[in-house]
Amino acid sequence: MSKNKNVTFAWAVKHIIWPRKKTLLVGFVLIIFSRLASLVLPGATKYLVDDVIKNSDLEMLKTLLIVVVIAITIQAITSFLLTRILSVEAQHLISQLRTKVQKKVLSLPISYFDNTKSGELVSRIMTDVEGVRNLVGTGLVQLVGGTITAIISLVLLINISASMTLFVLVPVSIFAFIAMKAFAKIRPIFRTRGQINAEVTGRLTETLNGVRVIKGFNAEEQENTIFEQGVLKLYNNIKSSLTATAFVTSSATFLLGLASVGIMGIGGYYIINGDMTIGDFLAFTLYLGFMIAPIVQMSNIGSQLTEAFAGLDRTEEIMKMDPENLPDKRPIILDSIYGDIEFKDVSFAYEENKDVLHDINFKAPPGSVTALVGSSGSGKSTTASLAATFLTPQSGLITIDGQDLSKVNLESYRKHLGVVLQDDFLFEGTIRENIIFPRPNATEDEIQAAVKGAYVNEFTDRFEDGLETVIGERGVKLSGGQRQRISIARALLANPKVIILDEATSNLDTESEMYIQKSLNMLMKDRTTFVIAHRLSTIRQADQILVIEEGKIVERGTHDELIAKEGRYFELYTYQSRI
Structure with a gap:
């Protein structure tokens, strides 16, 4: 799939829907029962008006009430099961996709990360996959269920009055055409929204990580302006999609409203002339609601599915990239x-x-x-x-x-590789967790050897919690020299054959450099080492x-x-x- 090619429904069926066919089949069966049960009330209304009230038939009234209660109970149970089964499966799919995308992202070359903001990647992993809940969750099933309800209602409407049904189908068909055109335009808007959201998230992440630089240069107002511009861009995108969705909804209200007015006129005329009973008219009106409601609902579901496909477009862009x-x-x-x-x-x-x-x-x-x-x-x-x-x-x-x-x-x-970089990156957590990062199963003796070899114990012994001291995001609670020594301890524990030391003594004061130089000599022993250093005094023995x-x-x-x-x-x- 090329970068600009959109995800098709056939692709979604093959990769998203078909692997979960059993769960979705259960959902379809449940929604059919639910929709059939919902059609009991309109039919019961016809019998209530034309037979029970007209003939004062209390026995039939009891029977009708029991049937309606059973139908309502079926609706309630199926509704609960639908949400429980499909929504849980949808969230399971989202968690699987997030894991899959994150795994893919980490497999990409360094050059990709050099050209992509970390916040944007976070957005792609966490946000872009959210929309698929509408494919596996209640969205798709409601779309199918709504279609089934609309078809059954249409058959019942034709059975009551073919002419009135034909009159209704004209505005409904116009609405369906408008909705299809609108959703075709909305999808690119949703796709762009994902990109804008990723940009805004990326900038916000940078801002929070660089808060000391921002405050140090009194640049809060500048960052506020940049973020405000990003949020405004996102707002304008959302406004565009809301405008398109609102147009679909208002079109439905107008066209289907006209249909209702026509039905009132035609139905009233038929009742006056004796061609239709009041019960038939009430049943027709209720069945019409059951046919139209799913169609209007489809406009909302269609918007959700469009958003899902837009997110999948962006997700698939990453999934189709070649790993390194x-x-x-x-x-x-x-x-x-x-x-x-x-x-x-x-x-x-x-x-x-x-x-x-x-x-x-x-x-x-x-x-x-x-x-x-x-x-x-x-x-x-x-x-x-x-x-x-x-x-x-x-x-x-x-x-x-x-x-x-x-x-x-x-x-x-x-x-077989160990690196100590100029940007001595540490993860949020404890000193111990950062040191054992390359070898989580290292023994305590091995850990202590690395700690002493990099002279980390020289400062951890002064800390109340020692190696269990929490260092904050990126090791913000430590000095540059302390962070560097933890990085070297991490490399010592990895016990590699090739070492890359990129400005390994760049953040050290004279005392720390003395400690580190000793530990580096031990680290480099019998290992192929590449040293980059501005301080030429550190490489005299190369x-x-x-x-x-x-x-x-x-x-x-x-x-x-x-x-x-x-x-x-x-x-x-x-x-x-x-x-």
């Missing part, structure tokens, strides 16, 4: 690795024809430390991201133990230092060799030494 770990494109499974990584003529571009890396060549032997240095934007982080398989080169080859990394199963490689400028390696060697060359590295190092 396609088995046919990445067939190589690594059971274990040595950590021998090599870049061969590697080039990479985030945008077409705008390379940020040009013909990168180097080897990182097992257990070696490769430091990447250079000015901001030179391509250091891109190089590390390629080694981490977060990105895939446009040209050239990256190998792990001689295997083409672009063909290696990502899960089998990443289980086996090789690659100086990257404008996407090219301009110098390479050990610290002493590069200092002796008095080139770009010498400039960077001596400049920092003076600061």
Whole structure:
């Protein structure tokens, strides 16, 4: 399915409705009983007027009352069961779809997340699937039930008076035509609403996450204006759909009102001439209500189903995207690795024809430390991201133990990978929960070894709750150095063969850096390590230092060799030494 192709009813039947055919069949049976029971009252009214009252037949009155009570009881029971069975199944489907979409989203490449707001993704996972409750819930069944009721009522109406029924069908047909045209226009509006809602949710999420920056720059009013504009855009979209829906409803009121006026005139004329009894007229009027009510209700249900399909359109866009770990494109499974990584003529571009890396060549032997240095934007982080398989080169080859990394199963490689990023992301929860994230089943001894190795205990011992201290969203209650040490403890516990350290000492004060440097030395031991650091003092012991400028390696060697060359590295190092 292409990105712009809408979900069809046939697709919905195959993927959403048919797998739940047994539940829906029960729903259809229940609604048929419910609608048949609802038709008892109009028929009973005819007998009440034409026979019971006219003949003063008390026995028949008792029988009528018993039949009507039974019919009402059946309606009540079937109504309860319909809601209980179908609404629960609908919510079950929504929970399954949310899980499925979230699983799909996490399988997508890093580049997708770089170009999509997290709040927008939250909206797609939580909101877009909501509409399917109308496909599996009472919406679709009511649509079918309403159609059945309308057809049965039509037959009964024709039986009472074919001419009056024919008169009614003219405005009903006009209304049906108007409704079909209106819903065709409403669907794109609902689809756009999903996009707008995702944008507004995305911005709101960013605002709440960046509240310290907003307050720090006194930018509350600016954020309020942006959010207000988004909400206004959403309001205008809703207004458009409400206008279309209101037009359908008002058309129904007008056209069906005209039909009722005509029925009053024709029915009155027939009664006066003796061609129709009062009971027949009352029954016709009530049956007419049972035929028209589902049609009017269908306009509301049609709107709900249109919203459901619009949500499915957006959901299917995500579900049809290729995950980053396609088995046919990445067939190589690594059971274990040595950590021998090599870049061969590697080039990479985030945008077409705008390379940020040009013909990168180097080897990182097992257990070696490769430091990447250079000015901001030179391509250091891109190089590390390629080694981490977060990105895939446009040209050239990256190998792990001689295997083409672009063909290696990502899960089998990443289980040997550890990362400590510049944005030392921590999850809301306790310090312990963040450390054991890569290995939830780690033993207490293993956890304590990681804690001590990263010197996390140096500050947790001062906390009342120790490792059980709740750190707040993104670790907001901790200092930068403390967050960084938890990130390193997490990497230590993972016990990987390949380590990516992206600005791992960027948030540290001098004391913390001293602690971390010791733990990093232990972390890097016997592991292939890539280190990105602005503080060149942290990489003096690296086996090789690659100086990257404008996407090219301009110098390479050990610290002493590069200092002796008095080139770009010498400039960077001596400049920092003076600061």
